[in-house]
Amino acid sequence: MKEEKMMILSMLEEGKITAEDAIKLMEALEDMEIPKNHNKNNEETYDDSQEEKSSKPIFNTLGDIGSDISNVLSSMFDGLKDVGNSFIFRNNYETITTDLNLDISDMNFPKLDLKAVNGSILLKPTVNNILFIKVTCQYKKGLFSPDEPYFDFSANENIITFNPKYNSNISIKLDVSLPRKHYDEIILNSSNGKIDIQELNTNILKCITTNSSINIVNLNSKEIDLTTKNGKIQCKDISSDIIKTITTNSSIFLTDLRSLEMEAKTANGKIIVNNIDGEKIILKTSNALIETEDINCDTIHLITSNGKIICNNIDMNRAKEVRLMTSNGSINSKVYGTNKDSYFDLETSMGNISLEIPNLVYKINNQANLGFKKIVAHSAYFDEDKDNVKLIASTSNGSINIY
Numbered sequence: 001m002k003e004e005k006m007m008i009l010s011m012l013e014e015g016k017i018t019a020e021d022a023i024k025l026m027e028a029l030e031d032m033e034i035p036k037n038h039n040k041n042n043e044e045t046y047d048d049s050q051e052e053k054s055s056k057p058i059f060n061t062l063g064d065i066g067s068d069i070s071n072v073l074s075s076m077f078d079g080l081k082d083v084g085n086s087f088i089f090r091n092n093y094e095t096i097t098t099d100l101n102l103d104i105s106d107m108n109f110p111k112l113d114l115k116a117v118n119g120s121i122l123l124k125p126t127v128n129n130i131l132f133i134k135v136t137c138q139y140k141k142g143l144f145s146p147d148e149p150y151f152d153f154s155a156n157e158n159i160i161t162f163n164p165k166y167n168s169n170i171s172i173k174l175d176v177s178l179p180r181k182h183y184d185e186i187i188l189n190s191s192n193g194k195i196d197i198q199e200l201n202t203n204i205l206k207c208i209t210t211n212s213s214i215n216i217v218n219l220n221s222k223e224i225d226l227t228t229k230n231g232k233i234q235c236k237d238i239s240s241d242i243i244k245t246i247t248t249n250s251s252i253f254l255t256d257l258r259s260l261e262m263e264a265k266t267a268n269g270k271i272i273v274n275n276i277d278g279e280k281i282i283l284k285t286s287n288a289l290i291e292t293e294d295i296n297c298d299t300i301h302l303i304t305s306n307g308k309i310i311c312n313n314i315d316m317n318r319a320k321e322v323r324l325m326t327s328n329g330s331i332n333s334k335v336y337g338t339n340k341d342s343y344f345d346l347e348t349s350m351g352n353i354s355l356e357i358p359n360l361v362y363k364i365n366n367q368a369n370l371g372f373k374k375i376v377a378h379s380a381y382f383d384e385d386k387d388n389v390k391l392i393a394s395t396s397n398g399s400i401n402i403y
Helices: 001-015 019-030 041-046 049-080
Strands: 093-104 111-114 121-126 130-140 150-157 159-166 170-179 181-190 195-208 214-227 233-246 252-265 270-283 289-305 309-314 321-326 331-334 342-347 353-355 360-366 373-379 389-397 398-400
Touching: 041 321, 111 170, 159 170, 170 342, 170 398, 252 289, 309 321, 321 331, 331 389, 342 398, 353 373, 389 398
Parallel strands: 111 159, 111 181, 121 170, 121 195, 181 195, 195 214, 214 233, 233 252, 252 270, 270 289, 289 309, 289 321, 309 331, 321 389, 331 398, 342 389, 353 398
Antiparallel strands: 093 130, 130 170, 150 159, 342 373, 360 373
């Protein structure tokens, strides 16, 4: 538990959690620690039957440690206050609003580069050809005079930019109504503010923020890159050749996505994925679970630590390589039946392995002893050179169930 406690103390020092939050996390971790010392008198009276009876509860406890840690940490991080969504200045601050209008009917594949400071960026579609931006600014009195410009707004050729002139003692949020047309590139950059996008067609989309969330719904693109810290990422009904999502200390939710290459990375946050179609998907986190449903991909990599993996309804006829890796957590995977050759390599350092796939030839079936267990099995006439699917699963202190 030392690594988890150091992480909690580090977050407290950086101001990411309160002292009360840190105490609750420490107490939760302490409750999950396994006592190292036993009563000597009890040890002297143990017999073999008592050891057999006690082995299963110990197994379950060890296997659940990672899941419990991940649940505590993930819930705590997801429950942390979204700084950007509630960034409010008090005392000695003024508020002004500015409306910007730009006719972009003559622009082909325009580019947008919009920046906010300590505020959100909201993009929604409009039926006309006028780009409309409502700018809401809160600033410390004396930072600038009311008649002085506090941002730069320009449209040169097909490039539209908005940049604040100040980065401190100010909050600028943007509410953007975007004409329905195809854009070449859209870049959205903020701090302490969420980014929310609805119904967009663009070749490239890049979103960067901190301490807040990124939410995208109904988007067509060739390349999507979403990055935040201490904020969750949610994507739904997305079609893009490449999708990349990165956050820390929060979760990632992906639903109804079609992509050639998809990558989601976080730490201390769970990853939940549903209904994915693509060639390659890589999901990585730590101290949290990964849960997927209905993945239709050639290559599937799910990697975590101190968290369980739940992977249901893998299309094994489509898949070529499936890797499920964790530590201190269980692995459960439900797969479709396959007409092609299949190969399974499953191992755990402490736990049980259940492989409920019929008509397999077992090369290795090491499950007799406590501790390390391993199964290697394949179809009866498995041929490495023919079309096949390989499922590799590895964990420590957790069981594996493939069915």
